[in-house]
Amino acid sequence: xxxxxxxxxxxxxxxxxxxxxxxxxxxxxxxxxxxxxxxxxxxxxxxxxxxxxxxxxxxxxxxxxxxxxxxxxxxxxxxxxxxxxxxxxxxxxxxxxxxxxxxxxxxxxxxxxxxxxxxxxxxxxxxxxxxxxxxxxxxxxxxxxxxxxxxxxxxxxxxxxxxxxxxxxxxxxxxxxxxxxxxxxxxxxxxxxxxxxxxxxxxxxxxxxxxxxxxxxxxxxxxxxxxxxxxxxxxxxxxxxxxxxxxxxxxxxxxxxxxxxxxxxxxxxxxxxxxxxxxxxxxxxxxxxxxxxxxxxxxxxxxxxxxxxxxxxxxxxxxxxxxxxxxxxxxxxxxxxxxxxxxxxxxxxxxxxxxxxxxxxxxxxxxxxxxxxxxxxxxxxxxxxxxxxxxxxxxxxxxxxxxxxxxxxxxxxx
Amino acid sequence: xxxxxxxxxxxxxxxxxxxxxxxxxxxxxxxxxxxxxxxxxxxxxxxxxxxxxxxxxxxxxxxxxxxxxxxxxxxxxxxxxxxxxxxxxxxxxxxxxxxxxxxxxxxxxxxxxxxxxxxxxxxxxxxxxxxxxxxxxxxxxxxxxxxxxxxxxxxxxxxxxxxxxxxxxxxxxxxxxxxxxxxxxxxxxxxxxxxxxxxxxxxxxxxxxxxxxxxxxxxxxxxxxxxxxxxxxxxxxxxxxxxxxxxxxxxxxxxxxxxxxxxxxxxxxxxxxxxxxxxxxxxxxxxxxxxxxxxxxxxxxxxxxxxxxxxxxxxxxxxxxxxxxxxxxxxxxxxxxxxxxxxxxxxxxxxxxxxxxxxxxxxxxxxxxxxxxxxxxxxxxxxxxxxxxxxxxxxxxxxxxxxxxxxxxxxxxx
Numbered sequence: 001x002x003x004x005x006x007x008x009x010x011x012x013x014x015x016x017x018x019x020x021x022x023x024x025x026x027x028x029x030x031x032x033x034x035x036x037x038x039x040x041x042x043x044x045x046x047x048x049x050x051x052x053x054x055x056x057x058x059x060x061x062x063x064x065x066x067x068x069x070x071x072x073x074x075x076x077x078x079x080x081x082x083x084x085x086x087x088x089x090x091x092x093x094x095x096x097x098x099x100x101x102x103x104x105x106x107x108x109x110x111x112x113x114x115x116x117x118x119x120x121x122x123x124x125x126x127x128x129x130x131x132x133x134x135x136x137x138x139x140x141x142x143x144x145x146x147x148x149x150x151x152x153x154x155x156x157x158x159x160x161x162x163x164x165x166x167x168x169x170x171x172x173x174x175x176x177x178x179x180x181x182x183x184x185x186x187x188x189x190x191x192x193x194x195x196x197x198x199x200x201x202x203x204x205x206x207x208x209x210x211x212x213x214x215x216x217x218x219x220x221x222x223x224x225x226x227x228x229x230x231x232x233x234x235x236x237x238x239x240x241x242x243x244x245x246x247x248x249x250x251x252x253x254x255x256x257x258x259x260x261x262x263x264x265x266x267x268x269x270x271x272x273x274x275x276x277x278x279x280x281x282x283x284x285x286x287x288x289x290x291x292x293x294x295x296x297x298x299x300x301x302x303x304x305x306x307x308x309x310x311x312x313x314x315x316x317x318x319x320x321x322x323x324x325x326x327x328x329x330x331x332x333x334x335x336x337x338x339x340x341x342x343x344x345x346x347x348x349x350x351x352x353x354x355x356x357x358x359x360x361x362x363x364x365x366x367x368x369x370x371x372x373x374x375x376x377x378x379x380x381x382x383x384x385x386x387x388x389x390x391x392x393x394x395x396x397x398x399x400x401x402x403x404x405x406x407x408x409x410x411x412x413x414x
Numbered sequence: 415x416x417x418x419x420x421x422x423x424x425x426x427x428x429x430x431x432x433x434x435x436x437x438x439x440x441x442x443x444x445x446x447x448x449x450x451x452x453x454x455x456x457x458x459x460x461x462x463x464x465x466x467x468x469x470x471x472x473x474x475x476x477x478x479x480x481x482x483x484x485x486x487x488x489x490x491x492x493x494x495x496x497x498x499x500x501x502x503x504x505x506x507x508x509x510x511x512x513x514x515x516x517x518x519x520x521x522x523x524x525x526x527x528x529x530x531x532x533x534x535x536x537x538x539x540x541x542x543x544x545x546x547x548x549x550x551x552x553x554x555x556x557x558x559x560x561x562x563x564x565x566x567x568x569x570x571x572x573x574x575x576x577x578x579x580x581x582x583x584x585x586x587x588x589x590x591x592x593x594x595x596x597x598x599x600x601x602x603x604x605x606x607x608x609x610x611x612x613x614x615x616x617x618x619x620x621x622x623x624x625x626x627x628x629x630x631x632x633x634x635x636x637x638x639x640x641x642x643x644x645x646x647x648x649x650x651x652x653x654x655x656x657x658x659x660x661x662x663x664x665x666x667x668x669x670x671x672x673x674x675x676x677x678x679x680x681x682x683x684x685x686x687x688x689x690x691x692x693x694x695x696x697x698x699x700x701x702x703x704x705x706x707x708x709x710x711x712x713x714x715x716x717x718x719x720x721x722x723x724x725x726x727x728x729x730x731x732x733x734x735x736x737x738x739x740x741x742x743x744x745x746x747x748x749x750x751x752x753x754x755x756x757x758x759x760x761x762x763x764x765x766x767x768x769x770x771x772x773x774x775x776x777x778x779x780x781x782x783x784x785x786x787x788x789x790x791x792x793x794x795x796x797x798x799x800x801x802x803x804x805x806x807x808x809x810x811x812x813x814x815x816x817x818x819x820x821x822x823x824x825x826x827x828x
Contacts, residue, residue, distance in 0.1 A: 027598065029569045042572035046602070064692050066725050086603035087571045093636040093663035097597045097685050101660070104688025105724035105754075155443045157501045158456035183511045184441065188460070189500035222507040225639060225671040246515070249507035251665005257639040271511050274518025275690055275697050278478050282696070283689050310519035311480050340519075 002120030003082040005051060006099045006288070010079055011063050011111030011281055013072035016053050019108045020079045024048035027103055028083065046087055051080040062110030063281035074110050076281075090126040092252050092296065100284060111281030114288045123295065124329035132265040132299040133333025134358045140241045140265060141177045141216050146389075147359040148216075149381045150178030151367045151374075152339070157185045161199035164191065167368075168200050172207040172215050174375035176367070178360060180218035183246050183269045186231075193219070194234055201238035218244035218267035218300075225254050229261075236263055248272035252296050259297025267337070268298035278311065286316070287323040294328050300335040300360055306350045309341030314349070321354045335360050342366055343411040344384030344404060348397065351388035361385070371406045380407040416534030417496040419465060420513045420702070424493055425477050425525030425695055427486035430467050433522045434493045438462035441517055442497065460501055465494040476524030477695035488524050490695075504540040506666050506710060514698065525695030528702045537709065538743035546679040546713040547747025548772045554655045554679060555591045555630050560803075561773040562630075563795045564592030565781045566753070571599045575613035578605065581782075582614050586621040586629050588789035590781070592774060594632035597660050597683045600645075607633070608648055615652035632658035632681035632714075639668050643675075650677055659712075662686035666710050673711025681751070682712035692725065700730070701737040708742050714749040714774055720764045723755030728763070735768045749774050756780055757825040758798030758818060762811065765802035775799070785820045794821040 012019040028048040056076040063074070088094040100114055132140065141148055151171060153164055171179055187193040200217055208214040221231035221243045228250070235243050244267040245255055259266050276283040290301055303320035304312050317338075324336040338350065338359050343366025350359070363381055370377030383404040387397025394412070398405040426433040442462040470490040477488070502508040514528055546554065555562055565585060567578055585593055601607040614631055622628040635645035635657045642664065649657050658681040659669055673680050690697040704715055717734040718726050731752075738750040752764065752773050757780025764773070777795055784791030797818040801811025808826070812819040 028571055042569060045604075046569070046572040065694070084603075087598065089601055089603070091600055091637050091641075093638075093660055094598065094600045094634070096663040097636065097660045097683075100689065101597060101663070101685035102688070102724075104686065104692060105718075105726065106688075107723070107725040155456060155460070157442055158460040183515060184501065184508065186505055186508045187503055189498075189503070190459075220508070222511065223505050223667070224507075225667050227505075228667060246507055246511045248665075249510040249515070250667040251662075251669070253637070253639050253642065253664040253668035254671070255665070257668070269511075271515035272518065274516070274520075275514065278518060279693050279696055280479070282693055304519075309521070310516075311521040312519065 002085045002122055004085060004095065004120065005080055005082040005118040007078060007080050007115040009076070009111070009113040009115050009281065010109055011059065011074050011076045012109050013062070013067060013069040013074050014108055016055065016075060016077050017050070020050040020053055020081065022106060022108050023103050024050050024081050026106060027098055027101065028087065046084060048081050048083045051082050054078040064110055064279070066110035067107045076111065078115070085120055085122065090123065092256065092292065096252065096292065104282070113281055114284040116285070116287045117291050119291070119295070121329065127295045128260065128297060129294055129328070129332035130297055130299045130334055131259070131262040134335045135333065137216070137265050137299060137335050137360070140214070142213060143177050145357065146382070146385050147357050147361040148177040149378055150180065150360050150362040151176060152180050152182055152362060152364045154182070154364050154368060156182030157188050158190070160190050161196040164196055165199035165203045168215070168217070169203045170374050171367070172203060174367070174378040175213070176215060176378050178216045178218070180244055180267060181220035183220060183222070183244070183271045186220045186222055193231055197234050197238045197240065201240055205239050214241065216242045216265070218242040220244045220246070221258070222246045222250050225257065228254065228258060232258060232261060232264065241265060242267055244269055246271050247293060247298065252292065255298070256296040265299040266297065268293055268301040270302045274311070286320040290320070290323050290334065291328060294332045294334050298334060300337050303336040303338060305338040305340050305342045306346040306353070307341065314353070318353045321356065321359070325354070325356055325358070337362060344381045344407050345394050345412055347384035347388040348392065348394055351385070357385070357389070366407065366411055369410070371410055372403055376403045376406065380404040416499045416536055418499060418509065418534065419494055419496040419532040421492060421494050421529040423490070423525070423527040423529050423695065424523055425473065425488050425490045426523050427476070427481060427483040427488050428522055430469065430489060430491050431464070434464040434467055434495065436520060436522050437517050438464050438495050440520060441512055441515065442501065460498060462495050462497045465496050468492040478524055478693070480524035481521045490525065492529070499534055499536065504537065506670065506706065510666065510706065518696070527695055528698040530699070530701045531705050533705070533709070535743065541709040542674065542711060543708055543742070543746035544711055544713045544748055545673070545676040548749050549747065551630070551679050551713060551749050551774070554628070556627060557591050559771065560796070560799050561771050561775040562591040563792055564594065564774050564776040565590060566594050566596055566776060566778045568596065568778050568782060570596030571602050572604070574604050575610040578610055579613035579617045582629070582631070583617045583621070584788050585781070586617060588781070588792040589627070590629060590792050592630045592632070594658055594681060595634035597634060597636070597658070597685045600634045600636055607645055611648050611652045611654065615654055619653050628655065630656045630679070632656040634658045634660070635672070636660045636664050639671065642668065642672060646672060646675060646678065655679060656681055658683055660685050661707060661712065666706065669712070670710040679713040680711065682707055682715040684716045688725070700734040704734070704737050704748065705742060708746045708748050712748060714751050717750040717752060719752040719754050719756045720760040720767070721755065728767070732767045735770065735773070739768070739770055739772070751776060758795045758821050759808050759826055761798035761802040762806065762808055765799070771799070771803070780821065780825055783824070784817070785824055786817055790817045790820065794818040
């Protein structure tokens with residue numbers, strides 16, 4: 001029978017095999033005494049199985065609160081646990097409850113992080129996955145052989161639809177590929193969703209008529225289920241090509257329903273991610289996370305950026321981009337969205353470490369606050385990536401391209 | 415203008431006011447340089463506001479990775495931040511992105527936990543909240559003046575619909591009030607959802623016809639949006655009164671859509687909670703969490719239990735029960751679901767500390783594995799609560815009631 005396998009990074013002061021067995025038991029049988037009906041045959045068919053335990057380093061203090069031991073050694077390990085698909089079928093929420101549910105409550109662990117998930121091939125026959133992915137997003141924006149260059153409307157909340165549209169006009173004129181709402185804005189008092197869509201798409205459609213280039217705008221449709229569907233329809237009827245959802249805020253059942261419609265590229269924002277990832281020994285790592293959202297059908301997913309303004313390390317960001325690059329069932333292509341404090345100076349390092357141009361590279365202030373104006377800001381980003389592909393350093397790129405030189409002057413480390 | 419106020423427990427090596435201001439800025443303006451259009455008027459209307467900073471203790475080591483300082487003091491504080499309702503209106507996902515979004519990524523913090531949320535009164539005019547709550551669940555089960563006594567079908571996964579129905583027959587005969595699917599089971603290979611509903615409801619309806627007592631069974635409808643709605647309809651058509659959803663696994667947009675139907679009491683399972691709560695300085699605390707789900711309309715919500723088998727402290731469990739007891743806008747009643755390693759021995763302490771009988775008190779093995787059979791198991795739980803209300807200790811209750819005495823013998827601490 002086909003099985004789903006999950007890899008966990010764990011810490012426990014108890015015997016490793018015992019702790020792993022408790023996890024497997026809790027997540028498939030789940031009670032504290034033997035009960036009638038729990039036959040050997042049932043156990044064999046439905047019990048989770050500990051596939052491997054790989055001992056790592058240890059600590060003298062627990063990473064998170066758990067069982068107390070005297071003078072204990074808190075042993076870390078990587079374990080693999082598998083479940084038969086017979087347990088949950090192709091039901092993502094129940095899969096999530098199985099892989100990420102009550103196990104985080106187990107006192108036997110002083111650390112528990114879901115690192116990765118392997119699905120059996122039958123999942124590819126059930127889940128459609130991303131309808132656009134990298135190729136689809138390139139086709140919609142007509143951008144090839146370089147990252148898509150994008151920006152976020154700022155300030156996040158407060159601009160009127162007309163002000164937003166004016167900014168879009170400026171950015172479209174600057175030859176930008178992609179613009180998005182901030183995740184803090186869907187409908188505000190002075191920017192109702194429908195009015196903003198109308199105002200923005202009028203500018204984008206005009207620009208497309210004149211130049212042949214249709215800017216992709218990710219409208220934040222996140223809301224209640226019905227409202228989200230109405231928002232989606234509104235974007236389609238106005239000629240839009242993309243909708244954004246805050247993945248953690250709306251949840252996977254609603255997100256999948258939206259992705260399944262399949263007419264817009266779905267921009268998956270991962271805000272709230274820090275809550276589930278920031279501690280090294282609690283929560284979930286991106287390689288596992290992004291697989292769930294690719295199954296659900298998200299076309300673009302946030303991965304933070306090199307030298308970002310947040311807490312995350314460059315190594316972690318690189319791992320996230322690499323996770324997106326790896327095919328899932330030979331496909332399920334997803335476009336990594338690089339953002340947070342990006343202005344182009346990070347392009348050489350990003351390219352050097354990931355060797356890919358299949359990115360949506362987002363700069364906020366880096367474009368809109370460029371000394372030469374937004375047009376120069378976009379140009380500077382193109383130059384940054386030209387330099388990166390040629391293997392130039394930031395300084396070498398700056399000496400070659402004047403707009404990028406201005407970016408370095410304004411946004412580079414003093 | 416009406417405002418939503420959130421309370422955070424924070425830790426930072428930086429100036430507290432500076433860090434709080436960064437949080438407020440990130441969650442309302444959100445870029446790293448001043449941009450055109452960010453006028454004083456816009457800021458005044460839409461900017462988040464730091465309402466208070468209350469200094470607490472400090473630490474010499476950071477709770478979670480963040481900004482690095484030399485020989486730093488990591489100061490802890492409680493801060494309150496408020497947002498105008500104009501920013502997000504009555505959109506729960508965008509509210510969540512605002513209160514629980516990118517702020518967890520801020521390097522300025524080495525600890526950040528959302529403790530509580532205050533909503534303006536206008537929220538009560540928009541969100542219907544729980545359709546049943548405590549009174550509705552009591553009416554559906556005809557149970558008054560004591561906790562509802564419930565159990566979970568175990569083993570979690572593996573029983574056929576017929577085996578499940580037989581267990582339900584036994585439990586109904588034992589005069590149980592409530593039974594639930596395990597969160598790991600919705601449709602398994604040998605227990606398709608519809609077949610289980612049919613088999614279980616046949617028994618429950620028969621029992622109700624004979625005795626006038628309709629056992630409430632929470633079928634786990636968690637799934638994709640459409641499937642979840644189909645599951646819901648199936649439960650209604652079979653005469654059921656309750657559906658369970660794994661809140662974190664399906665997400666709030668889908669959950670609210672289900673709650674809004676309003677024909678079944680919704681049992682909210684919080685599995686995955688440990689991931690967002692277990693670290694003392696990361697994530698969210700239950701008082702904040704349960705408010706969001708009450709707004710969404712959940713009628714019953716898990717709170718763990720006193721002396722549980724998981725990692726959580728009794729103090730934390732008591733706070734969670736108290737949070738559910740507090741009216742929201744004078745109502746929005748929600749029934750706390752007490753579970754995890756419960757067998758009745760915890761009733762005296764639970765009652766002593768919470769002084770409430772408005773609980774759904776769940777025992778798994780404590781009922782089904784009772785030495786006198788499930789009937790004696792349910793009787794023992796009634797006895798436990800009789801004793802608790804009379805202010806008796808476990809030993810005193812045991813000396814008075816034989817079935818409970820057997821529970822103590824089997825499940826009490828050796």
